[in-house]
Amino acid sequence: MAAKKVAIIGAGISGILSCKHALEKGLNPVVFEARSCVGGVWCSTIDSTRLQTPKEYFEFSDFAWPDSVAEAFPDHNQVLDYVRSYAVRFEVVPRIRFGSKVSSLDYCLSSDDDDDGGGGGGEAFSCKGKWKVVVENVLQPLQPPMVYEMDFVILCIGKFSDVPNIPDFATSSRALFNGEVLHSMNYAAMEKIQAAEFTENKRVVVVGFQKSAVDTAAEIAKNNGPKHPCTLLFRRVHWVSSEDMVKFTFRNLTRFSELMVHKPEEGLILWFLAIILSPLRWIFSKLVECYLRWIYPLNKYNMVPEHSFLKQIYSCMFMILPRDFYGRVREGSLILRKSNVVGFYEKGLVLDGGTSHLETDVVIFATGYKSDEKIAGIFSSLEFKKCITGSSAPFYRECIHPRIPQLAIIGYSESPATLFTFEMRSKWLAHFLAGKVPAASGGGDGGEREEMGGERASLQPRKLQ
Numbered sequence: 001m002a003a004k005k006v007a008i009i010g011a012g013i014s015g016i017l018s019c020k021h022a023l024e025k026g027l028n029p030v031v032f033e034a035r036s037c038v039g040g041v042w043c044s045t046i047d048s049t050r051l052q053t054p055k056e057y058f059e060f061s062d063f064a065w066p067d068s069v070a071e072a073f074p075d076h077n078q079v080l081d082y083v084r085s086y087a088v089r090f091e092v093v094p095r096i097r098f099g100s101k102v103s104s105l106d107y108c109l110s111s112d113d114d115d116d117g118g119g120g121g122g123e124a125f126s127c128k129g130k131w132k133v134v135v136e137n138v139l140q141p142l143q144p145p146m147v148y149e150m151d152f153v154i155l156c157i158g159k160f161s162d163v164p165n166i167p168d169f170a171t172s173s174r175a176l177f178n179g180e181v182l183h184s185m186n187y188a189a190m191e192k193i194q195a196a197e198f199t200e201n202k203r204v205v206v207v208g209f210q211k212s213a214v215d216t217a218a219e220i221a222k223n224n225g226p227k228h229p230c231t232l233l234f235r236r237v238h239w240v241s242s243e244d245m246v247k248f249t250f251r252n253l254t255r256f257s258e259l260m261v262h263k264p265e266e267g268l269i270l271w272f273l274a275i276i277l278s279p280l281r282w283i284f285s286k287l288v289e290c291y292l293r294w295i296y297p298l299n300k301y302n303m304v305p306e307h308s309f310l311k312q313i314y315s316c317m318f319m320i321l322p323r324d325f326y327g328r329v330r331e332g333s334l335i336l337r338k339s340n341v342v343g344f345y346e347k348g349l350v351l352d353g354g355t356s357h358l359e360t361d362v363v364i365f366a367t368g369y370k371s372d373e374k375i376a377g378i379f380s381s382l383e384f385k386k387c388i389t390g391s392s393a394p395f396y397r398e399c400i401h402p403r404i405p406q407l408a409i410i411g412y413s414e415s416p417a418t419l420f421t422f423e424m425r426s427k428w429l430a431h432f433l434a435g436k437v438p439a440a441s442g443g444g445d446g447g448e449r450e451e452m453g454g455e456r457a458s459l460q461p462r463k464l465q
């Protein structure tokens with residue numbers, strides 16, 4: 001097994017976990033990491049970013065938070081220290097090749113077997129095909145890229161970095177605007193002092209209403225004060241939460257609350273139980289909404305969302321407001337504006353279908369990332385690109401696409417407590433790589449079938465062009 005070559009791409013939380021569990025199964029993985037640090041997104045966030053998940057739900061199962069972290073929601077430095085300590089403790093760091101950016105992945109069939117599709121027949125490894133991993137040296141860009149042949153690839157390149165999502169209007173009308181335009185990831189990459197100097201004495205508009213938008217706007221408002229207020233510009237209001245409320249919600253996500261939601265393939269009794277319990281779900285949602293309207297001046301600033309709190313939870317897009325967010329709104333250093341942006345003009349943004357204008361010096365797009373594009377972009381095969389972007393089919397065990405052989409993706413699906421789900425998937429994947437998950441066609445020794453819940457993998461890839 002150790003002779004099999006496993007490449008892990010990315011040394012964020014999912015890459016570290018994949019490596020740790022692969023090592024435990026006696027594999028010999030190598031981790032390619034484009035940056036010079038361990039921890040992925042936690043290496044460069046804006047200064048005020050804190051964990052949004054209570055720390056007890058964002059904890060490695062075999063590595064507790066240190067006693068020195070007393071906060072329920074640690075800040076980004078504490079998260080980074082914790083993740084790095086884990087990587088050191090489980091000897092993941094020596095496996096990482098820093099400054100190594102994987103520019104493409106090419107699946108090649110060995111010439112003897114090129115009529116057989118290259119699939120593993122439900123096995124992780126196959127002698128019929130290998131991945132060619134092309135790696136650029138970021139620290140010495142003039143060096144020619146290296147090409148490695150690998151038996152299995154685990155993609156852990158993250159969802160919230162590298163390929164920014166910029167609205168179409170910005171691309172078409174950017175040239176008209178005399179001010180500066182950037183994405184929140186560029187702002188987050190600045191040092192604290194550099195970021196404060198960049199926005200000092202400037203009118204700044206932050207576009208978006210997700211975590212990075214709200215955090216960025218609050219931070220700029222704090223630095224600039226009411227003299228140069230920062231505007232948070234958004235199309236739709238979302239439910240936001242307080243630390244207490246998030247703790248309460250997490251504690252109530254129990255086996256009992258699970259019964260309130262009917263899930264695919266559950267039987268008639270559980271379906272009936274979910275129907276009977278649905279009023280409880282509704283009451284919970286309404287109570288939370290009332291509480292949030294009570295603690296925040298949502299009515300006063302027209303910030304009550306049109307959808308229910310329950311819908312917000314289902315989308316996994318909940319966020320904790322930065323401390324004193326509405327204090328900044330009250331003092332006038334933060335302006336909340338709901339509007340549809342149409343485009344740029346020379347002094348700022350055109351809003352509300354062209355009927356109003358907003359003058360500004362800087363526009364920061366905190367409008368998310370194109371994670372599909374990022375993952376698809378790494379494959380040289382059009383077939384595999386289509387598997388990522390053209391299909392709404394869920395991945396097997398949320399990590400394996402049945403048409404992409406000898407490859408898994410960790411860190412792609414959403415969850416309110418990502419570390420926990422990444423850990424579960426990494427464990428399962430390590431079992432699969434170790435041949436402990438029996439294939440539908442009868443592979444593997446099945447020795448750990450019980451431990452993994454009698455799992456049966458059916459992973460027949462189709463023939464590649």
Ligand SMILES: Cc1cc2nc3c(=O)[nH]c(=O)nc-3n(C[C@H](O)[C@H](O)[C@H](O)COP(=O)(O)OP(=O)(O)OC[C@H]3O[C@@H](n4cnc5c(N)ncnc54)[C@H](O)[C@@H]3O)c2cc1C
Pocket residue numbers: 009010011012013014015032033034035039040041042045049050051052053058100101102103156157158159160161162211212378410411412415416417418419
């Ligand atoms: C501001 C912010 C706050 C968050 N807060 C929470 C929270 O409170 N709770 C929660 O559960 N989740 C939160 N998340 C989600 C977060 O994404 C996960 O917690 C987790 O850190 C993601 O880890 P990852 O390893 O999947 O991806 P990343 O952390 O993005 O790591 C990916 C790594 O892959 C590397 N990489 C990318 N492309 C290549 C390539 N081609 N070649 C080589 N290396 C490459 C990158 O350099 C990076 O180091 C937050 C995310 C952000 C951005």
